Amino acid sequence: MPAIAPEERLAATLARLILDPSAPPARHIAVGAASPIPAAACWLVRKLGHDVRLSLLHKRTGNPFSEGSRELFDLTGQGRIDLFFLGGGEIDGQANLNLVGIGDWPGTTVRFPGSFGSAFMYMMTPRTILFREEHSPRVLVERVAHISAPGVSAPGVYRRGTAQALVTGRCVFGFDPARTRFTLTSVHPGESVESVRTNTGFAFDAPESVPFTPDPTPEELALLRGAVRAEMEETYPEFCARVWEREAA
Amino acid sequence: MKAHTLDALAALVPDGALLALPPDNSLSPGAFARALARRGVHDLRLVGVPVAGYAADLLIGAGCVAEIQTSAVSLGEAGFAPRFSAAVKAGTLRVRDATCPAIHTMLQAAEKGVPFMPLRGVIGSDILAHRPDWRVIDNPMADGGDPIVLLPALVPDFVAFHAVMADEAGNVWVGRRRELATLAHAARNALVTVERLVKGDMLEDERLAPGVISGTYVSAVAVAERGAWPIALLDEYGFDAAHVAEYARLARTEDGFRTYLDRYVHMREAVPA
DSSP states (O other): OOOOOHHHHHHHHHHHHHTOTTSOOOSEEEEOTTOHHHHHHHHHHHHTTOOOEEEETTOSSOOSOSSOTHHHHHHHHHTOOOEEEEOOSEEETTOOEEOSEESSTTTSSEEOSOOTTHHHHHHHSSEEEEEESOOSTTTEESSOSSOSBOSSOOTTSOOOOEEEEEEESSEEEEEETTTTEEEEEEEOTTOOHHHHHHTOSSOOBOOSSOOBOOOOOHHHHHHIIIIIHHHHTTTOHHHHHHHHHHHHO | OOEEOHHHHHTTSOTTOEEEEOOTTSOOOHHHHHHHHHHTOOSEEEEESSOBOHHHHHHHHTTOEEEEEESOBBOGGGOBOHHHHHHHHHTOSEEEEOOHHHHHHHHHHHHHTOSEEEESSOTTOHHHHTOTTOEEEEOTTSSSOOEEEEEEOOOOSEEEEEEEEEOTTSOEEOTTOTHHHHHHHHSSEEEEEEEEEOSSOGGGOTTTGGGEEOGGGEEEEEEOTTTTTTSOBTTTBOOOHHHHHHHHHHTTSHHHHHHHIIIIIISOOOOOO
8 A cells, every 4th residue: 555645644633633522523514615635534534434514615516505605604603513624824822813914914025815704713613623734933923913813712702612723734733722822732753842843933832742643544544545535536636636646656 | 688798798887886706616707807907997996705816816917906805815726816915015905804704794784775784703803903894892682791793784886797697587597606696686786797698587487596686686798608717607617727827827927917918808819618
Protein backbone atom coordinates (compact mmCIF):
# COMPACT_ATOMS: atom_id res chain seq x y z
CA MET A 1 0.00 0.00 0.00
CA PRO A 2 1.39 3.45 -0.90
CA ALA A 3 2.62 5.74 1.86
CA ILE A 4 0.09 7.79 3.79
CA ALA A 5 -0.40 11.18 2.14
CA PRO A 6 -0.47 14.20 4.49
CA GLU A 7 -4.00 14.95 3.26
CA GLU A 8 -5.11 11.44 4.22
CA ARG A 9 -3.68 11.83 7.72
CA LEU A 10 -5.43 15.20 8.10
CA ALA A 11 -8.76 13.81 6.89
CA ALA A 12 -8.56 10.86 9.30
CA THR A 13 -7.57 13.24 12.13
CA LEU A 14 -10.55 15.49 11.43
CA ALA A 15 -12.82 12.44 11.28
CA ARG A 16 -11.66 11.39 14.75
CA LEU A 17 -12.41 14.87 16.08
CA ILE A 18 -15.87 14.76 14.50
CA LEU A 19 -16.53 11.45 16.29
CA ASP A 20 -15.06 12.60 19.64
CA PRO A 21 -17.51 11.09 22.16
CA SER A 22 -16.85 13.88 24.68
CA ALA A 23 -18.08 16.57 22.25
CA PRO A 24 -21.73 17.41 21.51
CA PRO A 25 -23.17 15.03 18.87
CA ALA A 26 -22.62 15.83 15.19
CA ARG A 27 -25.86 14.85 13.47
CA HIS A 28 -25.72 17.49 10.74
CA ILE A 29 -22.39 18.84 9.48
CA ALA A 30 -21.97 21.60 6.91
CA VAL A 31 -18.81 22.07 4.85
CA GLY A 32 -18.09 25.33 3.07
CA ALA A 33 -16.35 26.26 -0.15
CA ALA A 34 -12.88 25.05 -1.14
CA SER A 35 -12.58 22.63 1.76
CA PRO A 36 -11.60 19.27 0.27
CA ILE A 37 -9.90 17.85 3.38
CA PRO A 38 -12.82 18.62 5.74
CA ALA A 39 -15.16 17.25 3.07
CA ALA A 40 -13.09 14.06 2.86
CA ALA A 41 -13.22 13.78 6.67
CA CYS A 42 -17.01 14.05 6.65
CA TRP A 43 -17.34 11.45 3.90
CA LEU A 44 -15.01 9.17 5.87
CA VAL A 45 -17.27 9.45 8.92
CA ARG A 46 -20.23 8.53 6.73
CA LYS A 47 -18.47 5.64 5.01
CA LEU A 48 -17.39 4.31 8.42
CA GLY A 49 -21.12 3.76 8.94
CA HIS A 50 -22.08 6.74 11.12
CA ASP A 51 -25.48 8.25 10.55
CA VAL A 52 -24.63 11.88 9.88
CA ARG A 53 -26.24 14.33 7.49
CA LEU A 54 -23.74 16.21 5.34
CA SER A 55 -24.50 19.51 3.66
CA LEU A 56 -21.72 20.21 1.22
CA LEU A 57 -22.22 23.76 0.08
CA HIS A 58 -20.25 23.73 -3.11
CA LYS A 59 -21.29 20.60 -4.91
CA ARG A 60 -21.15 21.44 -8.60
CA THR A 61 -24.57 20.03 -9.37
CA GLY A 62 -27.45 20.08 -6.98
CA ASN A 63 -27.01 21.34 -3.45
CA PRO A 64 -28.45 20.33 -0.13
CA PHE A 65 -30.96 23.16 0.07
CA SER A 66 -34.11 24.28 -1.69
CA GLU A 67 -34.28 27.81 -0.27
CA GLY A 68 -31.01 29.13 -1.58
CA SER A 69 -27.76 29.71 0.23
CA ARG A 70 -29.50 31.54 3.07
CA GLU A 71 -31.00 28.22 4.22
CA LEU A 72 -27.66 27.18 5.75
CA PHE A 73 -27.72 30.28 7.95
CA ASP A 74 -31.37 29.84 8.86
CA LEU A 75 -30.70 26.20 9.85
CA THR A 76 -27.70 27.31 11.88
CA GLY A 77 -29.66 30.12 13.50
CA GLN A 78 -32.15 27.51 14.71
CA GLY A 79 -29.38 25.29 16.04
CA ARG A 80 -29.86 22.55 13.43
CA ILE A 81 -26.24 22.54 12.23
CA ASP A 82 -24.06 20.79 14.80
CA LEU A 83 -20.59 21.21 13.35
CA PHE A 84 -18.90 23.55 10.90
CA PHE A 85 -15.31 24.09 9.72
CA LEU A 86 -13.59 27.46 9.64
CA GLY A 87 -10.11 28.67 8.80
CA GLY A 88 -8.55 32.08 8.54
CA GLY A 89 -5.79 34.16 7.05
CA GLU A 90 -4.77 34.66 10.67
CA ILE A 91 -5.76 32.64 13.75
CA ASP A 92 -4.64 33.78 17.19
CA GLY A 93 -4.09 32.17 20.58
CA GLN A 94 -7.59 33.13 21.72
CA ALA A 95 -9.08 31.39 18.66
CA ASN A 96 -10.02 34.70 17.02
CA LEU A 97 -10.24 34.45 13.21
CA ASN A 98 -9.15 37.08 10.71
CA LEU A 99 -10.46 36.62 7.17
CA VAL A 100 -10.44 40.35 6.38
CA GLY A 101 -6.78 41.29 5.99
CA ILE A 102 -3.66 42.87 7.43
CA GLY A 103 -2.90 46.57 7.78
CA ASP A 104 -5.54 49.24 8.26
CA TRP A 105 -9.15 48.17 7.81
CA PRO A 106 -10.26 46.78 5.36
CA GLY A 107 -6.82 45.19 4.82
CA THR A 108 -4.71 47.79 3.02
CA THR A 109 -1.43 45.80 3.37
CA VAL A 110 -2.80 42.36 2.53
CA ARG A 111 -6.45 41.90 1.75
CA PHE A 112 -7.95 38.45 2.32
CA PRO A 113 -11.19 37.57 0.49
CA GLY A 114 -13.47 38.48 3.40
CA SER A 115 -15.28 37.06 6.39
CA PHE A 116 -17.88 34.92 4.58
CA GLY A 117 -20.34 33.60 7.18
CA SER A 118 -17.78 33.25 9.97
CA ALA A 119 -19.07 36.08 12.19
CA PHE A 120 -22.33 34.15 12.48
CA MET A 121 -21.40 30.48 12.08
CA TYR A 122 -18.66 30.49 14.72
CA MET A 123 -21.08 31.73 17.36
CA MET A 124 -24.21 29.84 16.38
CA THR A 125 -22.76 26.35 15.79
CA PRO A 126 -22.20 24.17 18.89
CA ARG A 127 -18.86 22.96 17.50
CA THR A 128 -16.34 24.41 15.09
CA ILE A 129 -13.21 22.64 13.97
CA LEU A 130 -10.58 25.15 12.87
CA PHE A 131 -8.52 23.88 9.96
CA ARG A 132 -5.58 25.50 8.21
CA GLU A 133 -2.88 23.49 6.46
CA GLU A 134 -0.29 26.27 6.57
CA HIS A 135 1.19 26.33 10.06
CA SER A 136 3.54 29.30 10.24
CA PRO A 137 4.06 32.37 12.44
CA ARG A 138 2.33 34.53 9.84
CA VAL A 139 -0.88 32.48 10.08
CA LEU A 140 -0.85 31.47 13.76
CA VAL A 141 -0.32 34.86 15.38
CA GLU A 142 -0.36 36.18 18.91
CA ARG A 143 -3.15 38.61 18.08
CA VAL A 144 -5.07 38.86 14.81
CA ALA A 145 -4.96 42.23 13.01
CA HIS A 146 -8.75 42.24 12.70
CA ILE A 147 -11.42 39.98 14.15
CA SER A 148 -13.80 38.51 11.60
CA ALA A 149 -15.18 36.12 14.19
CA PRO A 150 -14.30 36.10 17.90
CA GLY A 151 -13.11 32.93 19.65
CA VAL A 152 -14.97 33.76 22.83
CA SER A 153 -17.71 36.24 23.68
CA ALA A 154 -18.49 38.49 26.63
CA PRO A 155 -20.89 37.10 29.23
CA GLY A 156 -24.50 37.59 28.14
CA VAL A 157 -23.76 37.49 24.40
CA TYR A 158 -25.74 34.65 22.85
CA ARG A 159 -23.40 31.94 21.68
CA ARG A 160 -23.74 28.16 21.27
CA GLY A 161 -20.13 27.11 21.02
CA THR A 162 -16.66 27.84 19.74
CA ALA A 163 -13.55 26.03 18.54
CA GLN A 164 -13.27 22.39 19.53
CA ALA A 165 -9.80 22.07 18.01
CA LEU A 166 -7.35 23.59 15.57
CA VAL A 167 -5.84 21.17 13.05
CA THR A 168 -2.85 22.27 10.95
CA GLY A 169 -0.27 20.67 8.72
CA ARG A 170 1.96 20.19 11.77
CA CYS A 171 -0.27 19.33 14.72
CA VAL A 172 -3.59 19.23 16.54
CA PHE A 173 -4.47 21.73 19.27
CA GLY A 174 -7.46 21.52 21.60
CA PHE A 175 -9.12 24.78 22.67
CA ASP A 176 -10.34 25.60 26.18
CA PRO A 177 -12.78 28.53 25.97
CA ALA A 178 -12.76 29.02 29.77
CA ARG A 179 -9.03 29.71 29.66
CA THR A 180 -9.10 31.05 26.06
CA ARG A 181 -6.03 28.99 25.36
CA PHE A 182 -4.87 26.21 23.07
CA THR A 183 -3.20 23.02 24.30
CA LEU A 184 -1.11 20.85 22.01
CA THR A 185 -2.87 17.49 21.59
CA SER A 186 -0.61 15.71 19.10
CA VAL A 187 2.11 16.45 16.55
CA HIS A 188 2.21 14.91 13.09
CA PRO A 189 5.13 12.59 12.29
CA GLY A 190 8.29 14.59 11.61
CA GLU A 191 7.23 17.37 14.01
CA SER A 192 8.02 17.99 17.66
CA VAL A 193 6.85 20.32 20.42
CA GLU A 194 9.88 22.47 19.58
CA SER A 195 9.17 22.63 15.85
CA VAL A 196 5.56 23.54 16.60
CA ARG A 197 6.63 26.27 19.03
CA THR A 198 9.06 27.68 16.46
CA ASN A 199 6.32 27.91 13.88
CA THR A 200 3.55 29.24 16.13
CA GLY A 201 3.15 32.93 16.92
CA PHE A 202 0.96 32.38 19.98
CA ALA A 203 1.70 30.82 23.36
CA PHE A 204 0.07 27.45 24.06
CA ASP A 205 0.17 24.70 26.67
CA ALA A 206 1.69 21.29 26.13
CA PRO A 207 1.61 18.24 28.40
CA GLU A 208 4.93 16.65 29.36
CA SER A 209 4.58 14.01 26.73
CA VAL A 210 2.88 14.87 23.44
CA PRO A 211 1.95 11.88 21.27
CA PHE A 212 2.24 11.69 17.50
CA THR A 213 -0.98 12.09 15.54
CA PRO A 214 -2.02 8.50 14.78
CA ASP A 215 -1.86 7.07 11.29
CA PRO A 216 -5.14 6.39 9.54
CA THR A 217 -6.16 2.77 10.09
CA PRO A 218 -5.99 0.39 7.09
CA GLU A 219 -9.79 0.52 6.97
CA GLU A 220 -9.78 4.33 6.93
CA LEU A 221 -7.12 4.42 4.22
CA ALA A 222 -9.04 1.97 2.07
CA LEU A 223 -12.21 4.03 2.42
CA LEU A 224 -10.39 7.32 1.67
CA ARG A 225 -8.86 5.85 -1.47
CA GLY A 226 -12.08 4.19 -2.58
CA ALA A 227 -15.55 5.27 -1.46
CA VAL A 228 -14.52 8.73 -0.21
CA ARG A 229 -12.58 9.56 -3.35
CA ALA A 230 -15.57 8.50 -5.48
CA GLU A 231 -17.80 10.97 -3.61
CA MET A 232 -15.23 13.76 -3.93
CA GLU A 233 -14.46 13.49 -7.66
CA GLU A 234 -17.21 15.75 -8.93
CA THR A 235 -16.62 18.67 -6.59
CA TYR A 236 -12.85 18.43 -6.10
CA PRO A 237 -11.33 16.89 -9.24
CA GLU A 238 -7.99 18.68 -8.84
CA PHE A 239 -7.63 17.63 -5.22
CA CYS A 240 -8.46 13.99 -6.06
CA ALA A 241 -5.93 13.98 -8.88
CA ARG A 242 -3.21 15.52 -6.71
CA VAL A 243 -3.67 13.24 -3.72
CA TRP A 244 -4.70 9.99 -5.27
CA GLU A 245 -3.58 9.83 -8.86
CA ARG A 246 0.05 9.17 -7.92
CA GLU A 247 -1.20 5.91 -6.43
CA ALA A 248 -2.93 4.88 -9.60
CA ALA A 249 0.22 5.65 -11.59
CA MET B 1 -42.89 40.51 -22.89
CA LYS B 2 -40.31 42.04 -25.19
CA ALA B 3 -36.73 40.84 -24.95
CA HIS B 4 -33.93 43.44 -25.01
CA THR B 5 -30.52 43.01 -26.54
CA LEU B 6 -27.75 42.41 -24.04
CA ASP B 7 -26.24 45.86 -24.58
CA ALA B 8 -29.66 47.52 -24.26
CA LEU B 9 -30.11 45.71 -20.93
CA ALA B 10 -26.73 46.98 -19.75
CA ALA B 11 -27.69 50.51 -20.82
CA LEU B 12 -30.50 50.51 -18.26
CA VAL B 13 -28.02 50.74 -15.36
CA PRO B 14 -27.05 54.39 -14.73
CA ASP B 15 -23.78 55.58 -13.25
CA GLY B 16 -23.81 55.38 -9.47
CA ALA B 17 -26.45 52.63 -9.28
CA LEU B 18 -26.60 50.18 -6.37
CA LEU B 19 -26.28 46.87 -8.24
CA ALA B 20 -26.59 43.47 -6.56
CA LEU B 21 -24.97 40.36 -8.05
CA PRO B 22 -25.15 36.66 -7.16
CA PRO B 23 -21.98 34.69 -6.40
CA ASP B 24 -19.94 32.48 -8.70
CA ASN B 25 -21.48 29.15 -7.81
CA SER B 26 -24.26 29.56 -10.35
CA LEU B 27 -26.48 32.01 -12.26
CA SER B 28 -23.96 34.84 -12.21
CA PRO B 29 -24.46 37.27 -15.12
CA GLY B 30 -21.05 36.95 -16.78
CA ALA B 31 -22.12 38.26 -20.20
CA PHE B 32 -24.04 41.13 -18.61
CA ALA B 33 -21.03 42.14 -16.52
CA ARG B 34 -18.87 42.19 -19.66
CA ALA B 35 -21.54 44.31 -21.40
CA LEU B 36 -21.50 46.77 -18.49
CA ALA B 37 -17.70 46.97 -18.62
CA ARG B 38 -17.85 47.49 -22.39
CA ARG B 39 -20.31 50.33 -21.92
CA GLY B 40 -18.02 51.94 -19.35
CA VAL B 41 -20.52 52.56 -16.57
CA HIS B 42 -19.05 54.45 -13.58
CA ASP B 43 -19.31 54.63 -9.81
CA LEU B 44 -21.38 51.51 -9.36
CA ARG B 45 -21.99 50.43 -5.80
CA LEU B 46 -21.97 46.64 -5.90
CA VAL B 47 -23.58 44.25 -3.45
CA GLY B 48 -22.20 40.70 -3.47
CA VAL B 49 -25.04 38.41 -2.39
CA PRO B 50 -23.67 37.13 -0.17
CA VAL B 51 -20.18 37.00 -1.74
CA ALA B 52 -18.73 38.28 -5.01
CA GLY B 53 -16.46 36.77 -7.64
CA TYR B 54 -15.54 37.04 -11.30
CA ALA B 55 -18.17 39.58 -12.36
CA ALA B 56 -17.36 41.96 -9.49
CA ASP B 57 -13.62 41.66 -9.98
CA LEU B 58 -14.01 42.36 -13.71
CA LEU B 59 -16.15 45.46 -13.08
CA ILE B 60 -13.72 46.72 -10.41
CA GLY B 61 -10.77 46.25 -12.77
CA ALA B 62 -12.62 48.02 -15.58
CA GLY B 63 -13.05 51.11 -13.38
CA CYS B 64 -16.82 50.77 -13.09
CA VAL B 65 -17.06 50.47 -9.31
CA ALA B 66 -16.81 52.99 -6.46
CA GLU B 67 -17.93 50.76 -3.61
CA ILE B 68 -18.63 47.14 -2.80
CA GLN B 69 -20.64 45.69 0.04
CA THR B 70 -20.09 41.96 0.43
CA SER B 71 -18.97 39.15 2.72
CA ALA B 72 -16.04 38.20 0.49
CA VAL B 73 -14.60 38.65 -2.99
CA SER B 74 -12.89 35.52 -4.25
CA LEU B 75 -12.27 33.52 -7.39
CA GLY B 76 -12.69 30.28 -5.44
CA GLU B 77 -10.05 27.69 -6.34
CA ALA B 78 -8.43 30.23 -8.71
CA GLY B 79 -7.49 32.24 -5.63
CA PHE B 80 -7.87 35.82 -4.45
CA ALA B 81 -9.71 38.30 -6.67
CA PRO B 82 -6.77 40.25 -8.13
CA ARG B 83 -8.38 43.52 -9.26
CA PHE B 84 -10.34 43.74 -6.00
CA SER B 85 -7.14 43.21 -3.98
CA ALA B 86 -5.28 45.81 -6.05
CA ALA B 87 -8.08 48.37 -5.64
CA VAL B 88 -8.21 47.85 -1.86
CA LYS B 89 -4.45 48.32 -1.67
CA ALA B 90 -4.59 51.45 -3.84
CA GLY B 91 -7.44 52.85 -1.79
CA THR B 92 -9.60 53.38 -4.89
CA LEU B 93 -12.49 51.18 -3.72
CA ARG B 94 -14.73 51.64 -0.69
CA VAL B 95 -15.30 48.25 0.95
CA ARG B 96 -18.21 47.69 3.30
CA ASP B 97 -17.48 44.32 4.82
CA ALA B 98 -20.41 42.16 5.87
CA THR B 99 -21.05 38.54 6.77
CA CYS B 100 -23.18 36.23 4.61
CA PRO B 101 -26.32 35.91 6.73
CA ALA B 102 -26.33 39.69 7.31
CA ILE B 103 -26.58 40.31 3.56
CA HIS B 104 -29.44 37.81 3.29
CA THR B 105 -31.19 39.30 6.33
CA MET B 106 -30.95 42.90 5.05
CA LEU B 107 -32.52 41.78 1.76
CA GLN B 108 -35.23 39.83 3.60
CA ALA B 109 -36.10 43.01 5.51
CA ALA B 110 -36.41 44.85 2.19
CA GLU B 111 -38.53 42.00 0.79
CA LYS B 112 -40.93 42.37 3.72
CA GLY B 113 -40.96 46.16 3.52
CA VAL B 114 -39.83 46.53 7.14
CA PRO B 115 -37.03 48.93 8.15
CA PHE B 116 -34.75 46.40 9.85
CA MET B 117 -34.38 42.81 10.98
CA PRO B 118 -32.38 41.26 13.84
CA LEU B 119 -29.61 38.71 13.44
CA ARG B 120 -27.81 36.57 16.02
CA GLY B 121 -24.03 36.33 16.15
CA VAL B 122 -21.72 39.10 14.82
CA ILE B 123 -21.26 40.80 18.23
CA GLY B 124 -17.52 40.89 18.92
CA SER B 125 -16.61 40.91 15.23
CA ASP B 126 -14.73 43.96 13.94
CA ILE B 127 -17.18 43.96 11.01
CA LEU B 128 -19.73 45.43 13.40
CA ALA B 129 -17.28 48.12 14.55
CA HIS B 130 -16.95 49.25 10.92
CA ARG B 131 -20.67 49.26 10.18
CA PRO B 132 -22.19 52.35 11.81
CA ASP B 133 -25.45 51.44 10.05
CA TRP B 134 -25.69 48.20 12.07
CA ARG B 135 -27.00 48.63 15.62
CA VAL B 136 -26.96 46.53 18.75
CA ILE B 137 -30.03 46.71 20.98
CA ASP B 138 -31.16 44.82 24.05
CA ASN B 139 -33.69 42.20 22.94
CA PRO B 140 -37.02 43.89 23.82
CA MET B 141 -38.80 40.51 23.96
CA ALA B 142 -36.58 39.23 26.80
CA ASP B 143 -36.07 40.35 30.38
CA GLY B 144 -32.89 42.23 29.56
CA GLY B 145 -29.26 41.38 29.14
CA ASP B 146 -29.61 39.88 25.64
CA PRO B 147 -27.84 42.10 23.10
CA ILE B 148 -28.76 41.48 19.47
CA VAL B 149 -27.76 43.10 16.17
CA LEU B 150 -30.28 45.02 14.05
CA LEU B 151 -29.62 45.33 10.33
CA PRO B 152 -31.23 47.93 8.05
CA ALA B 153 -33.27 46.89 5.02
CA LEU B 154 -31.14 46.86 1.88
CA VAL B 155 -32.92 47.90 -1.33
CA PRO B 156 -30.69 47.53 -4.40
CA ASP B 157 -31.56 49.75 -7.36
CA PHE B 158 -30.89 46.77 -9.60
CA VAL B 159 -30.17 43.09 -9.39
CA ALA B 160 -28.72 41.32 -12.41
CA PHE B 161 -28.51 37.55 -12.82
CA HIS B 162 -28.54 34.91 -15.52
CA ALA B 163 -31.52 32.53 -15.44
CA VAL B 164 -32.31 29.46 -17.48
CA MET B 165 -35.43 30.72 -19.24
CA ALA B 166 -38.05 33.43 -19.47
CA ASP B 167 -41.65 32.88 -20.57
CA GLU B 168 -44.25 34.97 -22.43
CA ALA B 169 -45.64 36.27 -19.12
CA GLY B 170 -42.26 37.72 -18.17
CA ASN B 171 -41.50 35.12 -15.49
CA VAL B 172 -37.98 33.73 -15.17
CA TRP B 173 -36.81 30.35 -13.87
CA VAL B 174 -33.87 29.95 -11.44
CA GLY B 175 -34.60 26.53 -9.96
CA ARG B 176 -33.89 26.06 -6.29
CA ARG B 177 -31.74 29.15 -5.89
CA ARG B 178 -34.42 30.96 -3.95
CA GLU B 179 -32.11 33.63 -2.56
CA LEU B 180 -32.29 35.11 -6.06
CA ALA B 181 -36.03 35.39 -5.59
CA THR B 182 -35.47 37.26 -2.32
CA LEU B 183 -33.01 39.49 -4.13
CA ALA B 184 -35.44 40.16 -6.99
CA HIS B 185 -38.22 40.89 -4.48
CA ALA B 186 -35.97 43.29 -2.56
CA ALA B 187 -34.54 45.20 -5.53
CA ARG B 188 -36.31 47.99 -7.38
CA ASN B 189 -35.45 46.42 -10.74
CA ALA B 190 -34.38 42.93 -11.78
CA LEU B 191 -32.45 42.72 -15.06
CA VAL B 192 -32.29 39.12 -16.22
CA THR B 193 -30.39 37.42 -19.00
CA VAL B 194 -31.62 33.98 -20.02
CA GLU B 195 -30.50 31.07 -22.14
CA ARG B 196 -33.81 30.92 -23.97
CA LEU B 197 -37.39 32.15 -24.24
CA VAL B 198 -40.22 29.66 -23.78
CA LYS B 199 -43.90 29.80 -24.63
CA GLY B 200 -46.70 30.10 -22.11
CA ASP B 201 -46.71 30.90 -18.40
CA MET B 202 -44.46 28.84 -16.12
CA LEU B 203 -46.59 29.72 -13.10
CA GLU B 204 -49.33 27.53 -14.61
CA ASP B 205 -47.01 24.49 -14.28
CA GLU B 206 -46.86 23.07 -10.73
CA ARG B 207 -43.48 21.49 -11.37
CA LEU B 208 -41.85 24.66 -12.64
CA ALA B 209 -43.60 27.18 -10.40
CA PRO B 210 -41.40 26.64 -7.28
CA GLY B 211 -38.35 27.70 -9.30
CA VAL B 212 -39.99 30.74 -10.88
CA ILE B 213 -39.48 34.42 -10.07
CA SER B 214 -42.71 36.15 -11.00
CA GLY B 215 -42.64 38.69 -13.81
CA THR B 216 -43.99 41.17 -11.24
CA TYR B 217 -40.39 41.65 -10.15
CA VAL B 218 -38.66 41.43 -13.53
CA SER B 219 -37.99 44.77 -15.26
CA ALA B 220 -36.27 43.56 -18.42
CA VAL B 221 -34.98 40.38 -20.04
CA ALA B 222 -32.33 39.73 -22.69
CA VAL B 223 -31.38 36.44 -24.32
CA ALA B 224 -27.69 35.67 -23.83
CA GLU B 225 -26.75 32.13 -24.70
CA ARG B 226 -24.16 30.79 -22.27
CA GLY B 227 -24.66 34.10 -20.49
CA ALA B 228 -23.33 32.86 -17.15
CA TRP B 229 -20.01 31.83 -18.70
CA PRO B 230 -17.39 31.33 -17.30
CA ILE B 231 -19.64 30.66 -14.31
CA ALA B 232 -21.86 27.58 -14.21
CA LEU B 233 -25.58 27.56 -14.86
CA LEU B 234 -27.33 24.95 -12.70
CA ASP B 235 -27.28 21.64 -14.58
CA GLU B 236 -27.16 23.36 -17.98
CA TYR B 237 -23.39 23.82 -18.09
CA GLY B 238 -20.44 23.69 -15.72
CA PHE B 239 -17.92 26.13 -14.34
CA ASP B 240 -15.09 26.94 -16.77
CA ALA B 241 -12.22 26.58 -14.31
CA ALA B 242 -9.60 26.97 -17.03
CA HIS B 243 -10.99 30.33 -18.12
CA VAL B 244 -11.28 31.67 -14.56
CA ALA B 245 -7.69 30.54 -13.98
CA GLU B 246 -6.68 32.42 -17.15
CA TYR B 247 -8.55 35.48 -15.87
CA ALA B 248 -6.83 35.20 -12.48
CA ARG B 249 -3.45 34.94 -14.16
CA LEU B 250 -3.96 37.90 -16.51
CA ALA B 251 -5.68 40.11 -13.94
CA ARG B 252 -2.69 39.85 -11.61
CA THR B 253 -1.30 42.93 -13.40
CA GLU B 254 -2.99 46.01 -14.83
CA ASP B 255 -1.49 45.25 -18.26
CA GLY B 256 -2.63 41.67 -18.16
CA PHE B 257 -6.10 42.81 -17.19
CA ARG B 258 -6.17 45.16 -20.22
CA THR B 259 -5.27 42.16 -22.38
CA TYR B 260 -8.20 40.28 -20.88
CA LEU B 261 -10.54 43.20 -21.60
CA ASP B 262 -9.32 43.46 -25.18
CA ARG B 263 -9.68 39.75 -25.73
CA TYR B 264 -12.94 38.95 -24.00
CA VAL B 265 -14.83 42.20 -23.34
CA HIS B 266 -14.19 44.68 -26.16
CA MET B 267 -13.57 42.21 -28.98
CA ARG B 268 -16.78 40.38 -28.28
CA GLU B 269 -15.03 37.12 -28.91
CA ALA B 270 -17.37 34.19 -29.20
CA VAL B 271 -17.75 32.06 -26.12
CA PRO B 272 -16.35 28.56 -26.66
CA ALA B 273 -19.15 26.16 -27.50
